[in-house]
Every structure is written in C-alpha cells, then in structure tokens.
Amino acid sequence: MSRTDAVWSAQGTTPDAIEAALRELLAERHAEGASFAPARVLNMIAFVDDAWSGEIANRLRGVGRYHASRLIVFSYEPSRRRLDARAMIAADEGPAPGEMALLRETVIIQIGDRHLDDLVTIADPLVVTDMPTLLWSPHGHPDIVETLLALAQSVLVDSVDEPVWREAIDRASALVTRVYVVDLAWLRSTPWRERVASTFDPPRMRPELREIASVSVRHHPASTVTAMLLLGWLASRLGWEVGRMSGAASKLEGTAHDRSRDVALGLRAVPEQQVPGLQGLTLETAAGRRLSLDRGPGGLHVRSRDAGREHRWLLPGASRGETGILGEGIRQSLLRDPTYAPALQAAAAMCHDTPG
Amino acid sequence: MAVAAGLPTAQAEAENPLAVGLERQPVAPTSLVIFGATGDLTRRKLLPALYNLAHDGALPAHFHLVGVARREKAHEDFRRECEEAIRQFSRRTPDEAVLKGLLENVKYVAGVFDDESVYTRLHKVLDDFDARAGEPLNRAFYLSTAPAFFPVIVEELGRSELDHQEGAEVRLIIEKPFGTTLEEAGELNRRVLAIFDETQVFRIDHYLGKETVQNIMAFRFANGMFEPLWNRNYIDSVQITAAEDLGIGTRAGYYDHAGALRDLIQNHMLQLLCHVAMEPPVSFTAEEVRNEKVKVLLAIPAPTAGDVPNMAVRAQYAAGHSGGEDVPGYTEEEGVPADSTTETYAAVRLEVDNWRWAGVPFYVRTGKRLARKVTEIAITLKPVPHLAFSQAGSLGVQPNQLVLTVQPNEGVSLRLGAKIPGTRMIIRPVSMEFLYGTAFLSQSPEAYERLITDAMRGDATLFTRNDEVEAQWRVVDPIVQTWAQTPGPLAQYEAGSQGPEAANDLLLAADRWRAI
Numbered sequence: 102m103s104r105t106d107a108v109w110s111a112q113g114t115t116p117d118a119i120e121a122a123l124r125e126l127l128a129e130r131h132a133e134g135a136s137f138a139p140a141r142v143l144n145m146i147a148f149v150d151d152a153w154s155g156e157i158a159n160r161l162r163g164v165g166r167y168h169a170s171r172l173i174v175f176s177y178e179p180s181r182r183r184l185d186a187r188a189m190i191a192a193d194e195g196p197a198p199g200e201m202a203l204l205r206e207t208v209i210i211q212i213g214d215r216h217l218d219d220l221v222t223i224a225d226p227l228v229v230t231d232m233p234t235l236l237w238s239p240h241g242h243p244d245i246v247e248t249l250l251a252l253a254q255s256v257l258v259d260s261v262d263e264p265v266w267r268e269a270i271d272r273a274s275a276l277v278t279r280v281y282v283v284d285l286a287w288l289r290s291t292p293w294r295e296r297v298a299s300t301f302d303p304p305r306m307r308p309e310l311r312e313i314a315s316v317s318v319r320h321h322p323a324s325t326v327t328a329m330l331l332l333g334w335l336a337s338r339l340g341w342e343v344g345r346m347s348g349a350a351s352k353l354e355g356t357a358h359d360r361s362r363d364v365a366l367g368l369r370a371v372p373e374q375q376v377p378g379l380q381g382l383t384l385e386t387a388a389g390r391r392l393s394l395d396r397g398p399g400g401l402h403v404r405s406r407d408a409g410r411e412h413r414w415l416l417p418g419a420s421r422g423e424t425g426i427l428g429e430g431i432r433q434s435l436l437r438d439p440t441y442a443p444a445l446q447a448a449a450a451m452c453h454d455t456p457g
Numbered sequence: 458m459a460v461a462a463g464l465p466t467a468q469a470e471a472e473n474p475l476a477v478g479l480e481r482q483p484v485a486p487t488s489l490v491i492f493g494a495t496g497d498l499t500r501r502k503l504l505p506a507l508y509n510l511a512h513d514g515a516l517p518a519h520f521h522l523v524g525v526a527r528r529e530k531a532h533e534d535f536r537r538e539c540e541e542a543i544r545q546f547s548r549r550t551p552d553e554a555v556l557k558g559l560l561e562n563v564k565y566v567a568g569v570f571d572d573e574s575v576y577t578r579l580h581k582v583l584d585d586f587d588a589r590a591g592e593p594l595n596r597a598f599y600l601s602t603a604p605a606f607f608p609v610i611v612e613e614l615g616r617s618e619l620d621h622q623e624g625a626e627v628r629l630i631i632e633k634p635f636g637t638t639l640e641e642a643g644e645l646n647r648r649v650l651a652i653f654d655e656t657q658v659f660r661i662d663h664y665l666g667k668e669t670v671q672n673i674m675a676f677r678f679a680n681g682m683f684e685p686l687w688n689r690n691y692i693d694s695v696q697i698t699a700a701e702d703l704g705i706g707t708r709a710g711y712y713d714h715a716g717a718l719r720d721l722i723q724n725h726m727l728q729l730l731c732h733v734a735m736e737p738p739v740s741f742t743a744e745e746v747r748n749e750k751v752k753v754l755l756a757i758p759a760p761t762a763g764d765v766p767n768m769a770v771r772a773q774y775a776a777g778h779s780g781g782e783d784v785p786g787y788t789e790e791e792g793v794p795a796d797s798t799t800e801t802y803a804a805v806r807l808e809v810d811n812w813r814w815a816g817v818p819f820y821v822r823t824g825k826r827l828a829r830k831v832t833e834i835a836i837t838l839k840p841v842p843h844l845a846f847s848q849a850g851s852l853g854v855q856p857n858q859l860v861l862t863v864q865p866n867e868g869v870s871l872r873l874g875a876k877i878p879g880t881r882m883i884i885r886p887v888s889m890e891f892l893y894g895t896a897f898l899s900q901s902p903e904a905y906e907r908l909i910t911d912a913m914r915g916d917a918t919l920f921t922r923n924d925e926v927e928a929q930w931r932v933v934d935p936i937v938q939t940w941a942q943t944p945g946p947l948a949q950y951e952a953g954s955q956g957p958e959a960a961n962d963l964l965l966a967a968d969r970w971r972a973i
Contacts, residue, residue, distance in 0.1 A: 140895050167898045201830060201892055280591030292514050295483070298475035299518060302483035305624075307473060338474045368809050400514065405591070412591050417559050418514025419552040432898050440478035 106204070107177065110187040116226040119186050120211075123206055126190045128251050130204060136196035139204045143435060144234040145169030146252065148222055148245045151211065151283065153179035157239060163424030166193070168433045169235065172207045174226050175220070177242075181213030183224070220248050227253060235283070235434040243272065250280060255434040260286035260326040262376050266350065267452045274449050277442050283433045285426050286326045287441050289378035292418055294334055296394055296401060310339055311359065312386040317367035319381040321374040325350055326448070328368045328379060333447035334440060346451045355451055366451075377423070410445060471598040485626070486519035487595040487913045488586050490579065494524025494535070494609050495601035498632065499960065500542035502663075508543040508565035510554060511559045515910060519590040521562045523582055527569055535565035548903060550962045560846035570606045576617035581618070593625040597913055600631045608648040630659045630912045633724055634699050634715065639934035646923045655923055658910040664725040665919040666904030666911075669863045672893065673834070674746075676861065676869065680811060683859075684737075686838065688813045694965070695855060696820045696835040700827040700973045702779055704952070709792030717772070717803040718940075719825040724921070724935040725845065727754065729863070730819055733834055736811050743917040745927055754928035756811040765939040768807070770959045771800035772946075774826040777952030784826065784952045785891040798945035801825040802956050805936065806963045818965050826952040828973045832863040835971050843852070846882050855886045860971075 107130060109122040130137045149157045154176040161172065196202035197224045208227060216223060228234050234255035238246050239262065245257060256276055263269030269286070276282050316335060317413050320328040336343045336357055341364060346355030351370040356363050371380045374396075381395040391406040400418040404411060409449060474482055489507075491499055498569040510516045524535050540560060543551055564582050568575035587593050598614060600607050611629065614620050620628055629649070636642030649658060664670050677683060686692065699721050705712045712720065731750040738745040760768055775786040787793060787801050802824030809819060838857040846854065858872040877883045911919055921929075950957040955973050964970065 110835055118576035138892055139896050142896055142898055157549040166900055170895075190578070201894060202464060203894060213500035291479075294475070295514065295520070298473060298479055301475055301483055302473045310474070334476075338477065400511075401742055403518065407591065410591055411588070414519060415558045415561070415592075416514065416518055417520075417555045419512045419555045435898065436480070438478050 105244050105320050106189075106191050107190045108187065110185075113183045114186045115184070116223050119188055119208055120226055122188050123190070126188065127204065130190060134196060135203050136201045137192065137221070138201045139190075139206070140170030141229065142170045143231050143431070144171045144173065144174045145431065146175070146228070146229040146234060146236050146249060148177060148238040148239045148240075148249070149235075150243055151181075153240060154209075158425060160427055163429035164431060167171055167428035169431060170205055170232070171229050172229075173224060174207070174209045174364070175224075176209055176211045176280070177213070178211065179214045181211055182215060184210075184216060185211045185306075196348075198294070209421035217245070219253065220245065223254055224249060233435065234377045235431065246276075253280060254453070255281040255283055257285070257430050257434065259430075260284050260330075261289075261321075261324045266329070267323040268443065270329065270449050270452055272433045273445055277445055281434070281443075282441065283430045283438065284326075284330070284441065284445075286324065286413060287330050287438075287444070288426055288429050289324065289347075290326045290331045291429075292401065293331055293379055293382055296403075296416060297335070297382070297412045300392060309386050309388065309390065311362075312388055312390075313339070313364055313384060314362070314387045315367070315383075315385045317365075317369065317383045318379060319369050319371045319374075320379050321377050322351065322370040324377045324379065325368065325370070327352075329378070329388055329448040329451060330441075331379065331382070331443050332366055332368070332451065333449075334444035336447040336451075337443035338440065341447075343447055343450050344455060356418045360395065376420075404416070459608075462815055476734075481513075481515055481915065484515070484517040484910060484913045485595045486517050486592070487597055488519075488523065488583050488592060489597045489738060489913070490523040490525060490583070490600045491601055492525045492606070494565070495526040495528060495538065496601055498601050499524070500538075501546050502903070503599070503778055503909070504539050504542045505547040506903055506909055506956045508551060508556065508559060508907055509546050509549060509903065510680070510910065512549055512555050515906075515912065516559075519586070519592075520559075521564070521586045521592055521594070522559075523579065524563070524565045525570075525575065526567065526949070527575060527581065528566075530565060530568045532563070532699060536560045536563050539563055540897075548948040563829075564651065565685060570602065571577050571609050571613065573617065575620060576613050577817060580617055580619060593622055595626045595913065596622055596627070597630060598910075599909075600629070601848070602632075604634055604637070604645075605961070607647060611649050611652050611895065620652050620657075622856050624659075625778055626915060627653075628657050628659060628915065629653050630661060630909075632661050633663075633725075634719060635660050635921070636930060637715070637719060638937060639927065639930035642927055642930045646927065650923065654843070656915075656917070658920075658923070659908075659917055659927060660921040660923075661908060662724050662921050663904045663908065664730055665921075666906075666908040667863070668901040669867045669893075670729065672867070673729070673861060674741075676944075677732075678737050689815055690819050691838055693821065693837045693839045694818045694968050695730075695733055696971055697726055697733070697822070697833075697973065698835070698971065699729075699823040699832045700728055700830060700956075701823075701825045702827060702830045702953070704779075704784060704826050705790055705793070705952075706789070707792075708791055712801075713793055713797055713799045716771075716799040717801055717823050717825070718769075718933060720803075721930055722803055722805065722821055726821050726823060727929045727932065729834060730807070730809075730821060730875075731837070734814055734819070741918065743920075743922075746918055747922045751922070751925050751928050752811075753809060754925065754932065756809045756814070757807050757932050758810055760935045760937065760939075762939045762942075765936050768963065769805045769936045769940075770804065770963055771792045771804075771940060772802040772823070772948040772950050772957035772959065773797075773799070774801050774952045775949040778825070779826060779953040786949070786952065787825075800940070800945055802827075802950060803964055804956070804960045806965075807932065818968065820963060820968070820970070822956065822960060824950075824956050828953060828955055830865065831973060833971075834861040834863070835859070836861075837968075846884055854884045866892055867894065 136352045192202040233254045237257040260269035318328040341357035343357045346353040353368040374380045383393040393404040402414040734753045735749040804822035807819045836859045840856045874884045876886040
C-alpha cells in the first residue's frame with residue numbers, strides 16, 4: 102500500500118492552483134532525494150458519488166503498482182457549491198539504496214451540479230499531456246462519461262455493475278465504437294478463455310473446434326454479462342452464427358450455427374457463488390469429448406471425458422480478487438485486445454430479438 | 458447473424474483462433490524434469506519461478522515436476538524442500554491452495570546421473586504422468602547440475618530413449634556454463650547434438666530473459682531516431698560494464714574455477730555487445746535474431762596470444778571498504794585458496810570488424826567488489842567537428858553519451874551540452890533521463906519465469922544457439938588460454954574501488970572509463 106508523502110489541500114480552488122501545487126510537491130520531493138521520480142504512465146479520471154467515494158478510494162488503494170500515475174477523482178455531491186481539492190503524492194516505499202522510488206499523484210476534487218457543465222475545463226488542465234487517459238465512472242452517470250470522453254483514450258466499465266445486463270451490453274456496444282473499452286466483466290473471463298484456448302492449442306485438437314456441440318456456462322447471478330461475453334468470444338473467434346437466447350436471466354438457452362452444425366448454448370446462474378464472475382464452463386464435442394472447468398480452491402478444477410475415460414486435474418492459479426481485477430483493468434487500458442469488440446458484438450446478437 | 462472474425466476451417470486448424478489476443482499464449486501440457494533438483498539454482502530461482510507461473514495461472518494443463526538428484530529421499534521430503542524454497546525465495550507470498558496444487562504434482566527420483574536405473578525409474582514416472590493425463594505429455598529436461606554431468610545426462614537420456622516421445626515434444630534445457638573452453642563447448646555441442654536435434658536444445662543465458670536486455674532491441678529497432686547514428690561515422694566507442702559491489706559470497710567453489718571472464722564476459726556481456734552491434738533482424742524469430750548475433754560474434758577478431766596483453770586486463774580484489782564496512786580480499790574469502798590466481802575483474806577491448814563498426818572500440822569490463830552495482834552500456838558519440846564556444850570557465854563541452862542502464866534503475870540517459878544560466882555562453886554537460894520504471898505499471902517477471910515458459914513453448918529466441926555459444930568461446934578462449942599460461946600473481950585492486958589502474962591501459966586515445 103502506498104504511503105502518503107506529501108499533501109496539499111485548498112478550499113474554493115482552481116485547476117491551475119491544483120496543478121501548481123502538484124508541481125511544487127513533486128519538486129519538493131525531488132529536492133529531498135533525486136531517487137524520487139514521478140511515474141508517467143497513465144492519467145485516470147474517476148467520477149464518483151461523494152457518498153461512495155470512500156469505498157472507491159479503498160478499491161483504488163488496493164491496486165498497488167497498477168495505481169495510475171496521476172489519479173484525478175471527482176467526488177460528486179449535487180448540492181456542493183464550492184470546488185475543494187486535495188492533492189497527494191506518495192511512494193510505495195522509500196528508495197532502496199541506489200534505486201529509485203516511484204511517486205504517484207492523487208487529486209481529489211469535490212464538485213457539485215454547478216460544476217458539471219464545465220467539467221472538462223476542470224479536468225483538462227490536470228491531466229498530464231501526452232500520457233494516455235483512462236476514464237472511470239463506477240456509479241453510472243453516462244452523461245458525465247459523454248462529457249469527459251474527449252479527454253480519454255479508454256474507458257473502464259464493469260458491465261456486471263449494471264442492473265440490467267442487456268442494457269450493459271448495449272451501453273458497452275455504444276461506447277466501443279468510439280473509444281477503447283476495458284470491461285472488467287470481460288477480464289473476469291480471461292483465465293477461462295486462456296484455458297479453453299490451451300485445450301484446443303495442440304494441432305491434433307484444433308479440428309475439434311469444428312466439432313463443438315454444446316457450451317454451457319455457470320456464473321454468479323450478477324455476472325450474466327461475463328458469461329455472455331465468454332460465449333460471444335467463442336462465437337466470434339469460431340465464426341458461429343448466433344441468435345437471441347431465451348429464458349430468464351438465471352437460465353438462458355440458445356443455439357449457434359457452425360456451418361451445418363448446431364451448437365447448443367446455455368447460461369445458468371449459480372446463486373451459491375459468492376464472488377462476481379464465472380463459476381464453471383462445460384464444453385462438449387460431437388465426438389463425445391466433454392471438458393468441464395470449475396472454479397475451486399487453488400485454481401480451476403478440470404474434468405475431461407474422452408472415449409469413456411475421465412481425467413481430473415487442477416489448473417493452478419490464484420484468484421485475483423476484485424481489487425486484482427480492477428488493477429488488471431487499469432493495466433489493460435494501455436494495451437489493445439482485438440477480441441473484445443467482436444465478442445461484445447456477438448453477445449449483443451445473443452441478447453436481442455433483432456440479430457446484430 | 459454471422460459473427461465476424463472467425464477463421465476459415467483450414468486456417469483455424471493451422472492457427473489457433475482462440476489464442477488470438479491473449480497476452481499469455483498457450484503452453485502445451487508438460488512434464489518438467491530438473492536434474493540437480495536440490496541445488497542452489499533450483500531452490501533460489503527455478504522453484505520460485507514455477508510457483509509464480511502457477512500463481513498467475515500460466516503453467517500448462519497436466520504440469521508435472523520431477524526432481525532428480527543424488528540424495529535418497531521420499532517424494533514427500535522433496536515436496537517439503539520445494540515448499541520451503543518457494544516460501545523463502547518467491548517474489549510473492551504463496552497462495553496456500555495454489556502451492557498445494559503445484560506440489561501435488563511433484564515427484565522425486567534419486568540416483569547418480571550415470572546410473573542407468575535412474576533413467577528407467579524416470580521413464581516410468583513420466584509414463585505414469587502420460588497415462589494419468591490420457592495423452593503423451595511434452596517433456597522438458599532441465600540440466601541444472603555441475604557442467605561435468607551435462608554430457609553424461611544427455612547420453613543417458615538418449616540411451617534410455619527419453620530423447621523423443623511419440624506424439625509430443627521433448628526439449629533439453631541446459632544451464633550455463635556451456636563449456637569452460639572453446640574445445641569443451643564444441644565437444645559438449647557435439648555430444649548433445651548426437652542425441653538431440655538443435656531445435657530441441659535450449660541453452661540458458663538468463664540475461665536474455667531479463668526484460669531490460671530485451672528492451673535494448675526495442676530501443677534500437679522500435680525507434681527511428683537512433684539508427685542513423687548507430688555506426689562508426691557517429692559513434693566513437695562503446696563501453697559495457699557489469700559491476701558488482703559484493704564479493705563472491707558463498708560461490709567460492711564455482712567462482713574460483715570460473716573467474717570473471719568466464720562467469721560474465723563469455724556469455725552475458727557478449728550478449729549485451731551483440732544486442733548493441735547486431736543488424737536489425739528481418740523478423741523477431743529465434744533463427745533470425747540468432748543469425749544476426751552470430752554475425753556480430755564472427756566479426757570480432759579472435760585475439761592471438763600476442764594480442765592478449767594489449768587487449769585484456771585481469772585483477773583480483775584486495776581488502777578494502779564497501780558500504781562503510783571493512784571487507785576481505787578475494788584470497789581471504791571463505792573457500793578461496795590463499796594462492797588463487799582467479800581473476801575477479803576482467804576488462805577487454807574488442808573490435809567488431811564489419812562495415813558498421815570498423816574502428817569503434819568496444820570496451821567490456823566486469824568485476825566483483827567494485828564501487829557499486831551497475832550494469833550499463835555507454836555509447837559515446839564523436840565530438841562535434843567545430844566548437845564556436847569558448848570552453849574557458851566551464852567543465853568543457855563533452856561528446857554526447859547515450860547510456861542504457863540495465864540494472865538497477867533501468868533506463869536511458871543522454872548526455873547533452875547545455876548553456877549554464879548567466880550572461881556568458883558557458884556550456885556544461887547535463888543529463889536527459891528516462892527511467893523505464895516510471896513508464897510502466899507492470900512488474901517485470903523474473904527472467905526464469907520467461908525462460909521456462911519459452912522453453913516449454915519451444916520458442917528459442919532467448920536461448921543461445923550451438924554456433925552462437927562456440928562463436929562466443931572463439932573470442933574468449935584465446936584470453937583464457939593465455940592467462941592460464943601466465944598464472945600470476947595478479948594485479949590487485951582495492952575492494953570498493955573503480956578497479957585496477959591497468960584497465961586504463963586498454964583505452965585508446967581520449968577514451969575514459971565511466972565512473973562506476
């Protein structure tokens with residue numbers, strides 16, 4: 102966890118004053134020791150409801166080395182009239198002899214309704230030029246995302262946070278055409294995608310990609326989107342035609358078409374699962390191979406049945422936890438995953454009456 | 458609707474469409490066998506690397522580890538030792554469930570390496586793994602033993618038909634040192650390649666697994682601004698330094714037989730030189746990258762015995778001060794013979810005789826117990842042809858120098874001349890610095906995590922090829938032989954200092970060693 106090395110605060114302040122204070126804090130730290138160097142990786146703008154800002158601060162503190170080099174948090178309280186701010190710079194730890202210590206900056210700005218129209222003019226002077234900017238609005242506020250989009254190269258969303266999963270997919274679909282989207286719901290499926298990809302990686306297994314007969318995904322009740330994205334990923338990578346899935350959110354079924362073959366698709370919510378994300382995946386091929394992956398202690402527990410023989414093994418891997426997922430989301434904003442948008446497009450096709 | 462992006466059938470079968478976009482590429486199911494499983498390298502590096510791969514979910518399905526070493530012990534005892542090593546040396550605090558899952562697939566085979574029965578038992582263990590998995594698993598044999606055992610193990614693997622596996626790949630990973638002379642390296646290559654194909658062999662130089670070393674290629678070949686200057690027309694000299702502030706610690710047994718030249722220059726530092734001097738590869742594939750490095754090594758004239766005194770310097774640290782403490786001299790270190798003539802400092806001046814580099818000296822130096830720990834490459838550009846400014850009252854206008862720091866504080870700094878604020882036009886050198894640590898969020902994985910993964914994937918880009926290792930020895934061996942014939946006494950340098958005075962004799966004309 103970072104320790105706060107220097108703090109500045111002011112009431113009724115301006116972006117210029119905040120920026121000047123940051124420069125001064127950095128100069129002071131650098132004068133104390135040349136080993137202190139400011140991180141220059143990523144700006145992150147977070148727009149949060151004031152009532153929940155403590156929770157967001159805790160989540161962001163937990164991301165450790167994935168902390169944006171400059172984090173600008175707008176803490177929003179509708180009735181607030183005055184713009185107050187606090188700026189902090191912190192190093193994870195003091196510099197070891199001969200090594201550098203990275204400084205990260207955090208600015209918390211308290212704003213109200215009256216500041217929203219000109220929010221860009223508050224944020225813009227505070228983002229470090231030539232450094233990519235990630236935008237995150239964990240409490241909704243799509244209008245604010247719209248306002249600040251011009252400053253951002255990527256937007257962080259968590260589609261499982263949306264109360265209606267179809268709307269989450271619609272919202273992400275609308276965003277993805279305009280900006281790079283990092284969806285934490287998608288990142289929760291990463292280990293599963295890696296494992297399915299590995300299963301079919303040996304050349305002798307690849308022809309079986311054309312033999313997949315059914316895929317069923319088990320998920321946390323709030324993580325339908327993650328499950329849909331996983332199916333969407335398979336569909337988009339394998340060129341399946343997909344249509345609307347039917348049923349209740351707790352159990353959805355559908356069919357994809359892979360040339361002359363149908364692929365049965367199923368999603369099932371598992372109320373017992375405690376954490377967001379996926380609980381399990383079962384994939385069957387026409388030749389009778391059956392592969393099941395299930396979340397469990399120490400990693401993914403695998404059961405494979407082929408030609409009547411069953412094998413079980415553990416794929417070790419530590420749970421990243423929700424803070425780990427958030428940190429990964431911040432890191433991913435500096436990369437570009439070409440498979441999310443097609444997976445999202447397929448997921449959208451599976452959740453609407455009108456294909457595509 | 459048909460959802461884009463899918464690949465036509467034939468292509469899908471040639472490539473894995475599901476691997477597209479994944480940061481971590483699939484690794485085939487593998488049984489990894491470590492020979493020398495109770496050794497220091499295994500405990501400090503290999504086991505922690507394997508744990509961290511497991512923690513990240515980066516080990517393949519059906520991953521099994523088999524330790525082979527001399528001492529008799531039960532599987533359970535070996536697992537306990539693995540657990541202790543991981544707890545002590547892992548860069549992360551282990552997740553108990555992950556650690557348990559990893560250790561469940563660990564077995565131990567005891568015996569001396571030239572005992573046929575070891576390989577029979579090993580064969581059975583590996584076959585059992587295959588049977589449990591229901592498929593033949595890839596096999597990787599990691600030789601982390603004393604080098605004398607390398608050919609013995611390789612030949613026993615061949616004799617017991619463990620060098621191939623129907624329906625799966627078999628790979629051989631060989632730790633350094635790969636020979637102690639050119640002749641030994643050639644002989645070892647011959648014996649290894651009599652059993653294994655070169656595509657199966659992965660010779661470790663762990664420097665190549667360091668992000669910082671890979672960054673040299675990114676720096677050179679992903680940035681257009683440096684390449685026009687990267688030649689004899691603009692570059693005056695290149696200095697490559699790998700300095701340690703520590704002594705030999707507990708490595709006397711190994712180090713006193715190796716010495717600084719073999720320990721670092723023959724492998725790691727020549728790799729750094731290759732990264733600086735190589736031509737841009739056509740593609741970033743193992744063969745193309747290694748082809749270019751071999752060309753550089755072959756362009757370095759091998760010194761004759763008569764050349765050696767003029768192009769190589771060696772010395773040994775004497776007692777001195779380091780980090781505010783009195784420290785002993787090399788021959789006073791535990792385990793070092795009092796009459797040892799092993800060098801703890803070596804410096805050489807090399808030339809790369811090709812169109813790009815003819816006439817540019819490459820100074821390479823390494824040593825223990827120097828003023829501080831640093832590994833860097835300093836490229837000094839030629840001075841400006843004409844200076845309009847007076848140099849009176851200033852430190853003088855100095856040539857631009859580009860420094861690539863490999864460790865610690867990986868970064869790039871460029872020395873520039875700048876005007877000192879004031880009424881007069883006085884120039885002094887200033888430094889424009891970039892630190893990689895400030896520009897990335899991710900923590901670099903340990904070199905061994907990358908190298909083990911690459912070996913299991915069959916990607917040899919970061920491993921040394923047979924002709925490459927012999928080309929390295931071709932440069933270094935004449936120095937080794939000459940020094941062997943003139944054993945000493947060696948010049949001394951005070952611990953904590955910049956090294957021996959004699960190192961200055963290697964420098965041409967106006968060149969100076971950078972301060973360590």
